[in-house]
Structures are given as structure tokens and as C-alpha cells.
Amino acid sequence: MNSQSPSPNRSGALLAEQIKLAYQQAPKALFVTLIVATMLAYIFWELVGKNWLLGWVAAIYALTFVRFLIVKAYFRKKPSAAESVIWGQQFYIGALLAGILWGSAGSIFFVADSAIHQLFLAYLLGGMVAGAMATLSSYKGVFLAFSIPVALPFTYQVIMHESDIQMIIALTFLLFVFTMGRISHQLHQTVTDSLKFRFDNIELLKRLIQTKNQLEQRVAERTEALTITNDILHQEKELFQITLASISDAVITTDANEKITFLNPTAEIFTGWSNEEMHNKPLHEAFHIMDIATHKPVPDPLADYLNELENSPQHSECILVNRDKKEYIIDYAVAPIQNEQKHRIGAVITFRDVTEQRKRTLKLAYQAAHDSLTGLLNRKEFENRLSKILTSMRKNDMHALLYLDLDQFKIINDSCGHSAGDKLLRQVTALLHSKLRARDTLARLGGDEFGVILEHCPKDQALQVADTLRESVQNFRFQWRGKTFTIGVSIGLFPITHGNQGLEHALNAADSACYAAKEQGRNRVQLYQSIPHLQGSVEMQQWLPRIRNALTEQRFQPYYQPTQLISSEHAEQEQHGVILLRLHDENGRLIMPGAFLSAAGRYDQVLPIDRWVVQRSLQFIRAHATHTTNAIYTINISGQALVNENFLDFTVNSIKDSQLDPACICFEISEQTALNDLQHVIRFVTTLKELGCRISIDDVSSNLSSLNYLKDIPLDYLKIDGRVIKNMLTDPVNQAMVESIHHIGHIMRLKTIAVWVENDQTLQILENISVDYVPGFWVAEPTPLNASLPLTDKKG
Ligand SMILES: Nc1nc2c(ncn2[C@@H]2O[C@H](COP(=O)(O)OP(=O)(O)OP(=O)(O)O)[C@@H](O)[C@H]2O)c(=O)[nH]1
Structure with missing residues (x-):
């Protein structure tokens, strides 16, 4: 606050202080007043009228007593700055009254003919003024209120006597009073300035204390915040340490110079080095790694990552060589540690042992690429x-x-x-x-x-x-x-x-x-x-899509060729026939099975064809079962289908679903197929026989060892190899072979069928031998199976 322009509050406080100073001086001044008044009365006891003297002394004593009581009341009350104004006015009045009483002393005690007493009176009143200057100057105006009434009556008395000496006394007295007035004014100014200065100091002190308190408060707040931050940091550090200690991955941290700052327990185990041993050591001392492919040391594992600090850590695999020279295959990643200014201040390397995983992967890869x-x-x-x-x-x-x-x-x-x-x-x-x-x-x-x-x-x-x-x-x-x-x-x-x-x-x-x-x-x-016939082989490869297309486009066509019963030994009139397969090509031409069956066999298409044949044949037989009784339909089955377990299930289920009498269905297999996989064939044949179907074996030659094998298969029909029949007329050995096969067949309780009959003589010989059936072109041409037509033959 500016001391030159005090605020109302401050000027009130200043006045209150001045009044207070005046009151503080008052007791001594009042005491001195009593002494001086008593002394004055004593000295002038004989020189002035008793009444005036006693009256004056009584008035002084009374006034002094009253003023003393006021002073006492003031100190008891300890008035506020606002209340001090009244007290100041009371003080002022007290001083004025005192001044008037002392001024009256200048008249009452004036001894007209005694210059010495006049001088003494001047001296005494001057002393009072001087004393007032010392005690009343703090409160502006009070000095004048006291001094002027003191000085005027005496000065008047002196001047009235008009002598030079008295003039000099009067002037000297007035000069003294005036001088005291000047000094009082300066003293008041000094007191005021020192009070202001004191106020300024108090103000300053207050502000200092306030500032100090604020600072202390802020320090306390900062200290508390720091304590909390420290706590959080400590907790985070604890958490970080515990996390690093408990995770299964190994962790190594470095500073910006690639010096190790920390190894977690897993890293200690893998590297063989402890955290303490490696502290501040170069990274490569604990993290000694080699390239998996070249087995050469990787000199600076962090180098590759320096340019990619912004990116997420990349994983690499390498070999870690530990303190004991033991090698692990590890998967490791490097991540930078950055400060707020994005400067790299270190790096974190995490790694884990993938030796077993890698071995397993290699093993799986090996298994995927190798034959066990x-x-x-x-x-x-x-x-x-x-x-x-x-x-x-x-x-x-x-x-x-x-x-x-x-x-x-x-x-x-x-x-x-x-x-x-x-x-x-x-x-x-x-x-x-x-x-x-x-x-x-x-x-x-x-x-x-x-x-x-x-x-x-x-x-x-x-x-x-x-x-x-x-x-x-x-x-x-x-x-x-x-x-x-x-x-x-x-x-x-x-x-x-x-x-x-x-x-x-x-x-x-x-x-x-x-x-x-x-x-x-x-x-x-x-x-x-x-x-x-290379081209032929290539053509064979081309059959694969053609067969597939024919299957999806339903271009396979079953044909039926009847078989004639020629033996007179049979009383029953069984009607036999074979279901044959043909294919309509993309242009509608009819293709014989010889053209595509070997390709079908080579490219695993026989099975779908056989399935199709079985299904279509059963549909057909079912449709004609009402037209023809005692008919037996023969369906050819390939070797691949015979050994296929699913195909057997499929066949059995298809027959059951068709609700046909299984006795009207005959499955035909070739002798070569039967001998190739006897076990599967026996299983296939036995299952279908148990169901009630019949079985025919094709292309049976006179090979005794094969006939020996055939004993184990539960058959119904034996089809004699056409090549043997064909030459019967010219070669008696062939005829003998046919006889012996037929004979063996009959002993095995099988009915015999002769194929490739091309003329009547052959047919005659076969009838003589008592072969049971004759199929083939000589008997009837194969005709397309048409579900709506009854079967016909040339028989009779
Ligand atoms: N022991 C054994 N036999 C197998 C294995 N894999 C396939 N086979 C059989 O190997 C045979 C191969 O059949 P083919 O090549 O037609 O028989 P092949 O007697 O060599 O006939 P050609 O090749 O015409 O001379 C089949 O009987 C399969 O069952 C295997 O891992 N171990």
C-alpha cells in the first residue's frame, strides 16, 4: 500500500495510533502537572489571593483527576480504530481545558511588580508548553489546543505593563511557544511518519507471512503430490519387478549404450548369468546368439531394430549359447525404450525357448513330406x-x-x-x-x-x-x-x-x-x-474327363443279352441273361467297354461305374420282375469293386432297398480277379450268397491250380474261357479241356456256361458234353435295357 495516499482504513488506524500515543504519554504528563501546580501554589502562596489560588489548584486537581479517569477508561476499553475518534475528542477537550486552566494561571499568578516572579511564571508556563510539546505532539492539534490558551493570558498581562523588560519577556515567551509549536509540528510529522513506516512494516510483514504461508502450503501440497507420485512409482516398480520375475518369458533390458540394466529370473536361467553379474555389462556377454542357418554369431542383435523403433517388435529365431555353452533355439523380439521426447534410452529383449516346438515342427514337416x-x-x-x-x-x-x-x-x-x-x-x-x-x-x-x-x-x-x-x-x-x-x-x-x-x-x-x-x-x-502307341497312352489319359462326364451326363447304357439253356438235364426253365455295359460318346456313338474300361481301371473310375451299373441293373430287374418269372440276371463286377469294403456294403444295401428276390441276381467275377485277391473275393461272395444271390465265375481255364483255389469259393455258375471254346472244333485238346472243366464244374455242383459259341457244330458238341447254358451272339444280340419292354431272346 502507498504511504503517500493512505486508504480510509489506514488513516483511521493512523489516527487511532496517534490518539493511543497521546493517551500513553498522558499519565506521566498528568502526574507532572499535579507536581508543577502544587509547586506553583506553594511559591505564590503569599503573593496572590488565597481564594484564587486554592480555586485554581482545586480546578487543576479536579481536571487532572477526571483526565486520569478517562485515560484509565481508555486503556480498559482498548477502543477500535473507529471508536478511537471519540476518545481523541475527549482527550482534545481535556488538553484544551488544561490549557485554559494553565493559561488562567498566567493571570492569577501574575505579580505585576515582580519581574522575577513574572520571569519564573514565564519559565514555568514555557516548561508546561515544552512538556506539552513532548507529550501531546503525536495527536495533531492537541498541542495547539493546550499551548495557545496557556500562552495568551500571560502574554496579554505582560504586554499590558508596557515596560521594555516585560516586552522582552512577552516576546521571548511567545518566541519560545512558537518554537515549541514548530517542533511539535515536526515531532507530530516524525511520529506520523514512523507510524506509517510501522504500518508499512506491519503490512509488509503480513504480506511476507501470507506469502510464507502460501509458499509453505504449496511446498506441503507439492510434497504430498511427490509422496503420492513416489508411492505410485514405487508400486509400479514393484509391479514391474514382480511381473518380470513371474512371467515365463526371459527379459533383458539395456540402456542406450546396449549395456545390460536388468535380467529377469527366466533370463538368468537361460543365459546362466545372474542379474548382479551382468549389471552394466555389454549385451552380447549374456545374450550370445547365432544365426540358425549359418551358425554364425549375430554381433549386434539390436542393430536390425534401430531403424524400426517406431514399429512393433519383430520376432526372430536364433540360437542362444549360454554360459555353459549349451544351445537353445529361441524366439526373440526387441522393443525400444523411449523417453517423452521419443529418444531411445534403451531396449527390451524378450525371448523364449522354442527348441522343443521347433523340433516338433520339424518332425511334423518331415512327416508331411516323407513316407513313414x-x-x-x-x-x-x-x-x-x-x-x-x-x-x-x-x-x-x-x-x-x-x-x-x-x-x-x-x-x-x-x-x-x-x-x-x-x-x-x-x-x-x-x-x-x-x-x-x-x-x-x-x-x-x-x-x-x-x-x-x-x-x-x-x-x-x-x-x-x-x-x-x-x-x-x-x-x-x-x-x-x-x-x-x-x-x-x-x-x-x-x-x-x-x-x-x-x-x-x-x-x-x-x-x-x-x-x-x-x-x-x-x-x-x-x-x-x-x-x-504313345499317342494311345495320352488318349487313355483323356478318357478320365470323358468317363466323368459320361457318368454325370448319364451316357452309360446297360444292355441285356440272354443266355440259352441247352442241357436236357434241367427240368426247370430258368431264364438267364447278362447285363452288359455300353457308352454313348459325346457325339452319340456307341462305345464298347473294351475302349474305356482299361482307362477307367487306370484312373480309378471303375468303382463309380460299377456302382452305377448295380443301381441301374437293380432298377431294371425290378421293373421286369413282373414280366418274367424264374429269370436270373447276371451283373459283372470288377476286381477293384470286389476288394472295396464300401462297395460290398453298397451292394448289399441296394439289393435290400430294391426288395427284389436276391435269387434272381447273379454277380459275375473273373477267375483272374478271384485268384488275385482270394480273401476279399471269398468275403464278397460269401456275403452275397448268404443274402441269397448267385455267383458266376468267368473265364475259367483248365489251369488245375486255379480250379483248386476255386473250390474255396461258394459258386453257382462256371463260365468256360471263350478261347478254349473257340478252337474246340479244330483242336481235340480244347474239346477235352471243355469236357474236363464241365466235369469238374458238375462235381462241384456248378452249372456250366460256354461262351464264344460261333456255329451250330460247336453248339452241338457242347450239348453233347451237357454244358448247361450258351450265351453270346449266336443266341441273341445284346439289346439296350428299356424298362418298359419285356426281355426277348432267340431261344426256341
Ligand atoms: N506290404 C505292403 N503292401 C502294400 C503297401 N501298399 C500297397 N501294398 C500292396 O501292394 C500291392 C500293389 O498292387 P499291384 O501293383 O497291383 O500288384 P503287383 O503284384 O505289383 O502287380 P503288377 O504291378 O501288375 O506287377 C497291392 O496288393 C497293395 O495291397 C504297403 O505299404 N505294404
């Missing part, structure tokens, strides 16, 4: 590698693809069991391996089929390699429980050159060549290019 029996690559992986080779072919590259299929491997399985077959496959694998270069690829493509890729191997050299393989397999002797077996291998060779048509073509070509090798008598190498 032989350990060779499987077909899928073989195709992958072949595909890669084909796509990376350069102009002059020459490779070769071999397709190997063991010959008569089934015999080993059938006669010695599957485990023997497995053993043979493993031994053949080792044998083939030993004949190939390390860079060649050998794979097991399925069952007894192998594939070989001979990289950078021209055709002639590949032919030599293929023949070496073939010869090794041919010379190989398989031992099983004291017996020795030999096998062969048929190999198809496809030279891979720049501009080949891709993976599928290469595989099909090698497969076709292998198939051709089989066709030509097995145990040989067949070069794809040199197959004269």
Missing part, C-alpha cells in the same frame, strides 16, 4: 520338387523322371503277409538308394510305386541308370522264413527338357511309359518317346 514306411519322400513332396525343377528349367537343362512299379509284389503280400511286403519295400528302397547319386531324388509314390528325378542327366545316361535300377531289383533276392523270392520292376522314363508341358504331363508321361513297360511283359525300362 521307407523314410523316402512321399508323392506330395516329390511333386513339389519336380514342380520346382520344371519351373527353374533353363534352355539346355536335361533331367529325367523315372516311374517305377514293382512287378508281382502282390504275390509277396499274399503269400508271406503284409509285414513281409513292408520289409521288401524297405529293402528295395535301400537298394534303389545305393544305385543313385546324392543329388537324385527318390520317393515312394504309393503302394509299390517309386519315383526318381535324375537331375542333369541326359536321356541316354538316364536309360542306363534306369536299367541299372531294374537289374538290381531283378537280381535282388528277398528272404522270408527260409524262402527266397525274386521280383522285378517296370520303369517308365520321361526325359525332362526345356519347354515340357508341366508337372501333370511329366508324371502322366512317366506313368504311361511304366504302364507300357508292364503291358509289354514287365521287368523292363520303357522310354516315353519310343512308345509306338
Whole structure:
């Protein structure tokens, strides 16, 4: 606050202080007044009238007493600044009255003829004024209120006597009073200034105290906030430490200079170093890692991440070599630690052991790419590698693809069991391996089929390699429980050159060549290019989509050919017939089964065809069962269908669903099929026989060993091989064979059927032998099955 322009509050306080100072001086002044008044009365006792003197003294004493009481009341009351004004006025009046009384003393005690007494009076009144100057100056105006009444009566008295001495006394007295007035004014000013100064100091002090309090408060608040922050930081640190200690991942933190600042317990276990040992050590001392592929140390694991600090941590796999030189495969990630200004102040490396996981992954990958029996690559992986080779072919590259299929491997399985077959496959694998270069690829493509890729191997050299393989397999002797077996291998060779048509073509070509090798008598190498009916093989491949389309477009057509009963031994009039299969091609031409069945067999399409045939035949038989009684319909079943468990279930269910009498259905299988897989055939035949169906066996020759096997199959009909019938007229041996087959058949309680009857003489001989039935073109042409028409034949 500015001391030059005090505020109303402040000027009130200032006045109150001045009044207070005046009151504080009052007791001493009043006391002195009493002494001086008493002394004055004593000195002038004899010189002035007693009444005036006593009256004056009584008045002084009374006034002084009253003023004393006021002073006392003031200190008791301790008035506020506002109340002080009244007290000041009372004080003022008291001083004025006192001044008037002392002024009256200047008249009462004036001794006109005694200059010494006048001088003494002047001295005494001057003393009172001087005393008033000292005690009343603090309160402005009070000094004048006292001094002027004191000075005037005496001055008047002196001046009235008009002597020089008295004039001098009067002037000197007035000068003194005036001087006292000036001093009083200055004193008042000084008191006022010092009071103001005091107020300023108090104000300043107050503000200082206030500021100090505010500062203390802020310090207290800051301290409290700091304490809370410290607490939070401490808790977070605790949480951080506990989290790091309890997580299963290993964690290492570094500062900006890649010096280690912390290792969590998992990291301690993996690295073999403790947190204390590694504190402030370079990262690589604890985190010594190597590249998985090259096995070379990774010098600075953080280097790759420096440019990617903004990105989320990238994971990498590497080998961690610990303190004891033990190696782990780890998956690790690096993340930067940044300050608020985004400056890197360190890094966090987290890692975990993926050794087992990696081993499992490798194992799974290995299993996915390898054959479990032989350990060779499987077909899928073989195709992958072949595909890669084909796509990376350069102009002059020459490779070769071999397709190997063991010959008569089934015999080993059938006669010695599957485990023997497995053993043979493993031994053949080792044998083939030993004949190939390390860079060649050998794979097991399925069952007894192998594939070989001979990289950078021209055709002639590949032919030599293929023949070496073939010869090794041919010379190989398989031992099983004291017996020795030999096998062969048929190999198809496809030279891979720049501009080949891709993976599928290469595989099909090698497969076709292998198939051709089989066709030509097995145990040989067949070069794809040199197959004269190569085009035929390619055509065969084209049958796959055609057969599929024919099935979906319902272009297969069943035909029916009746069989004639020629034996007179039979009283019953059974009507027999065979259901045959034909195909209408895309242009409506009729295709015989010989054209597509081998392709169907090669490309696994026989089963869907057989299913279709069974279903359509049963529909047809059901439709005609009302027209014809005692009719038996023969349906041909392929070898692939016979060994298929689902097909047997399908057939049984279809017959049950058709609600036909199973006795009117006859299933026909070929002798070769029956002998190939006797076990499956017996199961198939027995199941259908139990259902009530009949079974016919086709193409039976006079091979005694095969007839011996057939004893075990519960058959109804025996169809004599057409090639034997055909030459009966010219070859008596054939006729004898037919007789013996018929004879054996009858002994086995089977009815015999002779096929390929092309003339009446043959028919006559067959009637003489008492063969039971004769089918074929000689009897009746096959006719398309039409559900609406009754069956007809040439019989009779
Ligand atoms: N032991 C054994 N046999 C298998 C395995 N895989 C398939 N086979 C059999 O291998 C045989 C292969 O059949 P084919 O190639 O038609 O028989 P093959 O006797 O070699 O006849 P050709 O090849 O015409 O000379 C079938 O009998 C399968 O059951 C296997 O892992 N172990």
C-alpha cells in the first residue's frame, strides 16, 4: 500500500495510533502537572489571593483527576480504530481545558511588580508548553489546543505593563511557544511518519507471512503430490519387478549404450548369468546368439531394430549359447525404450525357448513330406520338387523322371503277409538308394510305386541308370522264413527338357511309359518317346474327363443279352441273361467297354461305374420282375469293386432297398480277379450268397491250380474261357479241356456256361458234353435295357 495516499482504513488506524500515543504519554504528563501546580501554589502562596489560588489548584486537581479517569477508561476499553475518534475528542477537550486552566494561571499568578516572579511564571508556563510539546505532539492539534490558551493570558498581562523588560519577556515567551509549536509540528510529522513506516512494516510483514504461508502450503501440497507420485512409482516398480520375475518369458533390458540394466529370473536361467553379474555389462556377454542357418554369431542383435523403433517388435529365431555353452533355439523380439521426447534410452529383449516346438515342427514337416514306411519322400513332396525343377528349367537343362512299379509284389503280400511286403519295400528302397547319386531324388509314390528325378542327366545316361535300377531289383533276392523270392520292376522314363508341358504331363508321361513297360511283359525300362502307341497312352489319359462326364451326363447304357439253356438235364426253365455295359460318346456313338474300361481301371473310375451299373441293373430287374418269372440276371463286377469294403456294403444295401428276390441276381467275377485277391473275393461272395444271390465265375481255364483255389469259393455258375471254346472244333485238346472243366464244374455242383459259341457244330458238341447254358451272339444280340419292354431272346 502507498504511504503517500493512505486508504480510509489506514488513516483511521493512523489516527487511532496517534490518539493511543497521546493517551500513553498522558499519565506521566498528568502526574507532572499535579507536581508543577502544587509547586506553583506553594511559591505564590503569599503573593496572590488565597481564594484564587486554592480555586485554581482545586480546578487543576479536579481536571487532572477526571483526565486520569478517562485515560484509565481508555486503556480498559482498548477502543477500535473507529471508536478511537471519540476518545481523541475527549482527550482534545481535556488538553484544551488544561490549557485554559494553565493559561488562567498566567493571570492569577501574575505579580505585576515582580519581574522575577513574572520571569519564573514565564519559565514555568514555557516548561508546561515544552512538556506539552513532548507529550501531546503525536495527536495533531492537541498541542495547539493546550499551548495557545496557556500562552495568551500571560502574554496579554505582560504586554499590558508596557515596560521594555516585560516586552522582552512577552516576546521571548511567545518566541519560545512558537518554537515549541514548530517542533511539535515536526515531532507530530516524525511520529506520523514512523507510524506509517510501522504500518508499512506491519503490512509488509503480513504480506511476507501470507506469502510464507502460501509458499509453505504449496511446498506441503507439492510434497504430498511427490509422496503420492513416489508411492505410485514405487508400486509400479514393484509391479514391474514382480511381473518380470513371474512371467515365463526371459527379459533383458539395456540402456542406450546396449549395456545390460536388468535380467529377469527366466533370463538368468537361460543365459546362466545372474542379474548382479551382468549389471552394466555389454549385451552380447549374456545374450550370445547365432544365426540358425549359418551358425554364425549375430554381433549386434539390436542393430536390425534401430531403424524400426517406431514399429512393433519383430520376432526372430536364433540360437542362444549360454554360459555353459549349451544351445537353445529361441524366439526373440526387441522393443525400444523411449523417453517423452521419443529418444531411445534403451531396449527390451524378450525371448523364449522354442527348441522343443521347433523340433516338433520339424518332425511334423518331415512327416508331411516323407513316407513313414521307407523314410523316402512321399508323392506330395516329390511333386513339389519336380514342380520346382520344371519351373527353374533353363534352355539346355536335361533331367529325367523315372516311374517305377514293382512287378508281382502282390504275390509277396499274399503269400508271406503284409509285414513281409513292408520289409521288401524297405529293402528295395535301400537298394534303389545305393544305385543313385546324392543329388537324385527318390520317393515312394504309393503302394509299390517309386519315383526318381535324375537331375542333369541326359536321356541316354538316364536309360542306363534306369536299367541299372531294374537289374538290381531283378537280381535282388528277398528272404522270408527260409524262402527266397525274386521280383522285378517296370520303369517308365520321361526325359525332362526345356519347354515340357508341366508337372501333370511329366508324371502322366512317366506313368504311361511304366504302364507300357508292364503291358509289354514287365521287368523292363520303357522310354516315353519310343512308345509306338504313345499317342494311345495320352488318349487313355483323356478318357478320365470323358468317363466323368459320361457318368454325370448319364451316357452309360446297360444292355441285356440272354443266355440259352441247352442241357436236357434241367427240368426247370430258368431264364438267364447278362447285363452288359455300353457308352454313348459325346457325339452319340456307341462305345464298347473294351475302349474305356482299361482307362477307367487306370484312373480309378471303375468303382463309380460299377456302382452305377448295380443301381441301374437293380432298377431294371425290378421293373421286369413282373414280366418274367424264374429269370436270373447276371451283373459283372470288377476286381477293384470286389476288394472295396464300401462297395460290398453298397451292394448289399441296394439289393435290400430294391426288395427284389436276391435269387434272381447273379454277380459275375473273373477267375483272374478271384485268384488275385482270394480273401476279399471269398468275403464278397460269401456275403452275397448268404443274402441269397448267385455267383458266376468267368473265364475259367483248365489251369488245375486255379480250379483248386476255386473250390474255396461258394459258386453257382462256371463260365468256360471263350478261347478254349473257340478252337474246340479244330483242336481235340480244347474239346477235352471243355469236357474236363464241365466235369469238374458238375462235381462241384456248378452249372456250366460256354461262351464264344460261333456255329451250330460247336453248339452241338457242347450239348453233347451237357454244358448247361450258351450265351453270346449266336443266341441273341445284346439289346439296350428299356424298362418298359419285356426281355426277348432267340431261344426256341
Ligand atoms: N506290404 C505292403 N503292401 C502294400 C503297401 N501298399 C500297397 N501294398 C500292396 O501292394 C500291392 C500293389 O498292387 P499291384 O501293383 O497291383 O500288384 P503287383 O503284384 O505289383 O502287380 P503288377 O504291378 O501288375 O506287377 C497291392 O496288393 C497293395 O495291397 C504297403 O505299404 N505294404
